[in-house]
Amino acid sequence: MSNNQKKQLTPVQQEYQDLEKQKETKRPVVKNCIKAFFTGGIICLIGQAIQLFYIYYFDFTDQTAGNPTVGTMIFISMLLTGFGVYDRIAQFGGAGSAVPVTGFGNAVISACIEHRTEGFVLGVGGNMFKLAGSVILFGTFSAFVIATIKTILIQWGGL
Amino acid sequence: MLTGHRTWVFDQKPVIVSTGTVGGPFEANGALAEDFDLLHSDLWLGQDSYEKAHKVLLEEASQKAIEKAGLQKEQIQFFLGGDLINQITPTSFACRTLGTPYLGLFGACSTSMEGLALGAYLVNTKGANYLLTGASSHNTAVEKQFRYPTEYGGQKPPTAQWTVTGAGVALLSDAGDGPCVTSATIGRVIDMGMTDPFNMGGAMAPAAVDTIEAHLTERNLKPSYYDLIVTGDLGQIGRAVSLDLFKKHGTPIREEQYQDCGLMIYRESQPVLSGASGPGCSATVVYGHLLNRMKKGEFKRILVVATGALLSPLSFQQSETIPCIAHAVSIEYGGE
Numbered sequence: 251m252s253n254n255q256k257k258q259l260t261p262v263q264q265e266y267q268d269l270e271k272q273k274e275t276k277r278p279v280v281k282n283c284i285k286a287f288f289t290g291g292i293i294c295l296i297g298q299a300i301q302l303f304y305i306y307y308f309d310f311t312d313q314t315a316g317n318p319t320v321g322t323m324i325f326i327s328m329l330l331t332g333f334g335v336y337d338r339i340a341q342f343g344g345a346g347s348a349v350p351v352t353g354f355g356n357a358v359i360s361a362c363i364e365h366r367t368e369g370f371v372l373g374v375g376g377n378m379f380k381l382a383g384s385v386i387l388f389g390t391f392s393a394f395v396i397a398t399i400k401t402i403l404i405q406w407g408g409l
Numbered sequence: 410m411l412t413g414h415r416t417w418v419f420d421q422k423p424v425i426v427s428t429g430t431v432g433g434p435f436e437a438n439g440a441l442a443e444d445f446d447l448l449h450s451d452l453w454l455g456q457d458s459y460e461k462a463h464k465v466l467l468e469e470a471s472q473k474a475i476e477k478a479g480l481q482k483e484q485i486q487f488f489l490g491g492d493l494i495n496q497i498t499p500t501s502f503a504c505r506t507l508g509t510p511y512l513g514l515f516g517a518c519s520t521s522m523e524g525l526a527l528g529a530y531l532v533n534t535k536g537a538n539y540l541l542t543g544a545s546s547h548n549t550a551v552e553k554q555f556r557y558p559t560e561y562g563g564q565k566p567p568t569a570q571w572t573v574t575g576a577g578v579a580l581l582s583d584a585g586d587g588p589c590v591t592s593a594t595i596g597r598v599i600d601m602g603m604t605d606p607f608n609m610g611g612a613m614a615p616a617a618v619d620t621i622e623a624h625l626t627e628r629n630l631k632p633s634y635y636d637l638i639v640t641g642d643l644g645q646i647g648r649a650v651s652l653d654l655f656k657k658h659g660t661p662i663r664e665e666q667y668q669d670c671g672l673m674i675y676r677e678s679q680p681v682l683s684g685a686s687g688p689g690c691s692a693t694v695v696y697g698h699l700l701n702r703m704k705k706g707e708f709k710r711i712l713v714v715a716t717g718a719l720l721s722p723l724s725f726q727q728s729e730t731i732p733c734i735a736h737a738v739s740i741e742y743g744g745e
Contacts, residue, residue: 270646275646337560340563381557
């Protein structure tokens with residue numbers, strides 16, 4: 251909790267929160283990091299295998315194999331989400347399964363599955379990017395900012 | 410009647426003549442499966458949305474309670490209940506099916522005891538001969554309402570709790586045989602400035618402690634008067650914290666007489682993290698398991714304290730703290 255919020259608490263609230271903190275089960279951070287490292291690593295390993303597969307068996311190069319690989323990974327993640335497996339992997343893997351592109355696929359498809367009872371337009375269409383929308387928005391915006399900085403540095407910075 | 414500031418003592422002793430409890434597949438694998446009247450193997454209950462399934466849970470529990478009491482649904486004068494879904498539609502829609510006059514309640518997970526307290530008050534003052542009161546929750550419908558989509562891969566912290574899929578309904582009457590509702594203490598809204606919606610137990614514990622201590626003071630009772638003081642859904646953390654608070658306040662509650670419905674309903678092997686929660690949690694455990702044990706003579710007097718966190722997804726996103734409430738109802742059976 252930020253200090254700013256803590257300042258607004260009454261002494262009784264603060265005392266209680268300190269007491270509560272002692273009893274609270276802590277997130278096992280180190281264990282979670284190790285699990286996330288291996289879960290994320292395995293996902294990326296599968297991705298790498300798929301990329302090599304596209305390079306060796308189809309006419310893709312290192313540069314062009316990225317797109318079909320991402321597509322395939324998202325497809326697999328969507329299947330796993332639909333079968334109700336991905337959320338279990340995520341409970342184990344945490345950030346390891348959330349950060350790769352499969353986590354993004356899961357965020358989109360889980361919202362679609364959830365809201366299909368409200369119909370295709372208002373349900374699926376309206377809620378599809380409920381979770382992923384802010385990732386797209388801020389991802390695109392940060393890319394824009396970085397690209398602008400890069401352009402300025404190249405144009406006027408003489409890099 | 411009114412004893413102290415917020416405790417009602419029911420001198421007419423309204424009777425819980427029958428109860429109906431319905432659970433879902435996760436509860437069927439739980440520790441109290443044999444105490445449910447009806448268990449479903451399908452989370453959808455054959456419906457095409459979780460909200461409809463939620464409604465069916467309550468409908469079936471109500472029908473079971475009426476059936477077990479040997480009554481017709483026309484004889485039921487009121488229904489008092491609620492749930493967690495927007496505008497408590499599952500309960501309202503179930504009452505559309507039932508056709509009884511209806512008072513919708515919202516007390517989050519404390520709705521079960523809010524309903525029982527008000528129901529007992531109505532029966533006690535001759536406001537009704539037969540009334541139903543109940544609460545229900547559906548795991549995925551509630552997750553959808555309060556958290557992320559059910560299939561979304563977000564890691565839950567160890568303080569999180571698992572919402573029960575189930576409905577528990579009690580049929581109260583002014584006459585008959587069964588456990589009696591003897592008193593009720595209405596809770597205050599307590600806010601300790603907690604903000605983590607994945608740690609409800611920690612947020613709700615002070616409300617439970619406040620209500621229990623008020624109940625004991627106002628009725629001038631010692632905790633040992635009750636064979637069991639059972640909270641609704643504090644989970645492991647809430648229970649531990651409230652025991653600490655009792656110790657600090659010098660309230661002599663023994664650890665073994667202080668239990669939590671959220672820790673009873675599932676097996677240890679089930680992945681529920683800190684315990685169960687939801688209005689259906691206290692409703693099914695009390696109206697199923699605990700009343701069965703009372704009828705077997707294991708307990709004579711119990712105090713049920715259902716705790717509720719009065720937040721909404723909106724209030725949480727606006728960085729509001731989580732206000733909580735707890736209502737206590739004492740149930741006695743046999744042995745005056």
